[in-house]
Amino acid sequence: EVQLVESGGGLVKPGGSLRLSCAASGFTFRTYNMNWVRQAPGKGLEWVSSISSSSFIYYADSVKGRFTISRDNAKNSLYLQMNSLRAEDTAVYYCARDRGPYDIVTGASDYWGLGTLVTVSS
Amino acid sequence: SYVVTQPPSVSVAPGQTARITCGGNNIGSKSVHWYQQKPGQAPVLVVYDDSDRPSGIPERFSGSNSGNTATLTISRVEAGDEADYYCQVWDSSSDHPGVFGGGTKLTVL
Numbered sequence: 001e002v003q004l005v006e007s008g009g010g011l012v013k014p015g016g017s018l019r020l021s022c023a024a025s026g027f028t029f030r031t032y033n034m035n036w037v038r039q040a041p042g043k044g045l046e047w048v049s050s051i052s053s054s055s056f057i058y059y060a061d062s063v064k065g066r067f068t069i070s071r072d073n074a075k076n077s078l079y080l081q082m083n084s085l086r087a088e089d090t091a092v093y094y095c096a097r098d099r100g101p102y103d104i105v106t107g108a109s110d111y112w113g114l115g116t117l118v119t120v121s122s
Numbered sequence: 123s124y125v126v127t128q129p130p131s132v133s134v135a136p137g138q139t140a141r142i143t144c145g146g147n148n149i150g151s152k153s154v155h156w157y158q159q160k161p162g163q164a165p166v167l168v169v170y171d172d173s174d175r176p177s178g179i180p181e182r183f184s185g186s187n188s189g190n191t192a193t194l195t196i197s198r199v200e201a202g203d204e205a206d207y208y209c210q211v212w213d214s215s216s217d218h219p220g221v222f223g224g225g226t227k228l229t230v231l
Contacts (some may be wrong), residue, residue, distance in 0.1 A: 035220075037165075045157070045165065045208050047220030061123055061218050094164060099176070107212035107220045108155040108170035115164060 002026040002111045004095045009116030016085050020116060022078040022095030030073035033098035033105040036080050038091035039115075046091070049080065050098065050105045058105065063089075085120045092117050126211050128223035134199050135231045142226045144192040144209030153212040154192040156185055159225075160205045168207075169194060196228070204230045 008020040022034075036048040049069040050058045057069055068081040078095055093116055096109030127145040134140040144154060154172050157165035167176050169185035172192065182197045192211075196203055209223040 037222075044206075044225040045159075045210075045222045047210065047222055050220065058217070058219055060220070064218075099167075099170060105214075105219075106153060106155075106171070107210055108153075108167060109157075109165070110167050110170075110176055112164035112166075 002097065004097065004111060004113035006093060006095050006113045006116035009093065009118045011119045011121065012085055013122050014086060014120055016120070017081070017083045018085065018118060020080040020082065020093055020095075020118070022113060024076045024078065024095075024097070027097070029071075029076040031102075033100050033103070034071065034078045035096045035098050035105075035107065035109050036069060036078075037094045037096055037109065037112075038089075038118075039094070040088075040091040043091075047107065048093070050107065051078070052103045052105050054103045056103065056105070082118070085118075087120050090118060090120050123218065124211065124213060124216070124221050126209060126221050126223040128207075128209060128226045130224070131227045131229065133229040133231055134196075136199055136201060138199055140196040140199050140203070140228055142194045142196075142207050142209075142228065144194070144211070144223050145190055146192075146211055147190060149190055149192050149211060150188045153214070154185065154187050155210045155212065156183075156194045157208045157210065158203075158205045159208065165208065199230055201230050204228055
């Protein structure tokens with residue numbers, strides 16, 4: 001059974017940093033591309049970042065230069081390092097598996113975690 | 123940046139057909155995915171690559187994409203289909219390829 005479990009969310013002050021983790025199980029993690037998607041309270045979905053199985057990386061304009069996506073295939077884990085956090089980064093952050101073949105990221109997320117809440121507030 | 127437009131709400135009676143649109147400039151040249159999200163739950167992929175269905179998704183869910191509009195069609199709508207639906211456009215030629223629409227609330231009357 002595919003499982004994705006996010007952790008690392010919490011309350012942080014504006015300008016602060018946070019590192020989110022996503023523990024993957026039930027599939028061969030190293031062969032899949034992965035996505036981060038967020039959802040502000042009461043709002044819609046926003047694509048944040050993607051990383052291919054060979055670590056080719058994409059970012060949304062809103063986070064480029066502040067967020068860094070990475071993966072550790074030995075630990076079956078996906079990460080999102082978030083720096084210079086702003087109030088508008090407040091959201092539930094979802095880790096999701098991309099269904100794209102081989103090293104091609106498609107954005108289509110076929111399995112999702114339950115999300116971890118990040119709150120940026122003074 | 124690429125702009126994707128969805129109607130805020132669509133209403134349909136049980137047993138009827140619901141059509142939810144996703145508009146964007148030349149969206150027909152890009153890949154479109156659709157998600158269903160119920161309150162308090164993570165999204166579920168219901169259509170990917172314009173018109174393909176993941177395993178376990180009923181055939182009542184179908185998608186199309188041409189010109190400036192992509193459409194999610196839900197046939198024989200059931201009460202359990204009431205949810206928010208999001209389209210996602212993936213433009214592989216862009217440095218920032220993933221864009222979601224604002225979402226459409228489907229109400230089953």
